[in-house]
Amino acid sequence: MLAVAVAVAAGGLLWWGAQGRAPHLATTQARGDAVIDESAAEIAPVQGNAATAMAAATARDSLRGTVADGAVHLDGKGHPIADRELRRLFDYFISRIGERNEQQIRADLLAYLSARLDQGAVAQVLAWFDSYVTLQRSASTLAGEGGDPRAAVVRLRGLRAQRMGEQIAQAWWGDEDRYLDYTLARQDVLADASLSAEERARRLGELDQSLDPSRQALRREEDAAQRTLAQSEDYIRRDVPAAQRYAEREQEYGAQAAQRLAALDRQRAAWDGRLRDYASARKSILSDTRLSPAQRESRLSELLAHRFDATERLRVDALARNDLLPR
Known part of the structure; x- marks a missing residue:
């Protein structure tokens, strides 16, 4: 169970350790692209012809016939927001590892972004993408080291903050980390042989109420x-x-x-x-x-x-x- 917990903490990054042999296909439900003005909390469609570029890029691989999962959101000043939807978009493109190399995937993402954003926003999103790819490699290395799974979780969280910054790490993995902490605490209670059935049930109930x-x-x-x-x-x-x-x-x-x-x-x-x-x-x-x-x-x-x-x-x-x- 602890090994599974580490995999959960990795947030889907362990596929990188497969050396590109088995690409992971992210959910391909259309979510639509939007510009978000945080000050007005309004959503308006983004214009662009990226669908054509995506169809050409994925014509011969496992993403053919799909639309990009995730989106790029902008704040009121036109700056990209590093939210969970952006991470989903990165995962969508990276899922093709094994069918396309890293340079090709980055070029596909660049084409997708260029149809939607100005150059400054594209540069920022690509910088985040490059950091994310580097994080994925490092995370897969951690997962293969073995040892204490809980210590691996701590190292992974530190690595995320180091590579992406604490604010992005919280935005992208904060909810998952909190649920992982709950899962590990619940496992500790279940494994504690010193607890009576009543005490175990009480502690599990308290943990559930914390969610x-x-x-x-x-x-x-x-x-x-x-x-x-x-x-x-x-x-x-x-x-x-x-x-x-x-x-x-x-x-x-x-x-x-x-x-x-x-x-x-x-x-x-x-x-x-x-x-x-x-x-x-x-x-x-x-x-x-x-x-x-x-x-x-x-x-x-x-x-x-x-x-x-x-x-x-x-x-x-x-x-x-x-x-x-x-x-």
Whole structure:
């Protein structure tokens, strides 16, 4: 769990450690570009022809047909704001690492920005982007060092402040960090064998009350998800028939939830089958002594690209690097 916490603290930066083999596709829901006048709190559309530039830049990769996720916001004086939407925009472009190199990605971002902003604003946003890329490399190095996960979190937060400045670090990761602190404190309470059941419940309740209402709702959803996940894992271990699973879930959660969970069971079974097939093909490539190292790496990259989409490749690559693929 602590290792997972470090990954959460990294805020999605760990993909850089994959050396570009598995690009992460950010959410591609259109959010629209806007100029924000903070003094008047009004939003007006930004004019520009960046959509054409984006279509050309992504015509042959995993972002084809998408629109940029995130936005550049400006204050009342026309200066860019380093808010969460800007970080989302950076992540959208960087998600193509492995399909385009860093220089190409930066050039794509430059073209996107130039269609929307004046030169001064473009220069500022690019400076933030360069610092963000440098931070990503350093963060992936921290994640691979091992050792005390909590100490790694502290080092990562210090690195963010150093690279981006304290104000931007708070704007981009402050909410995530507060929730991570809550998660680690909750884990400490759960692991404390000296606590009675009543004391443990009291402390967990106090921690939950420290969350803002939206996070409290998320916590309840996570608890429910963990319960259904544990139940599903138990069903798998006991090889419970689908009809029995449905009947028990319907009684506990209702018909609609039972239907959704049954669909998830089918999706998981299909995913597990795909993983087994991939692992078998990957093992054959790795054991083929006729291949040179370069040929082997090329075959592995092709296999991954042909079997999984951009989002799935990140998951599969992580499983492979941690020796967690089916055997």
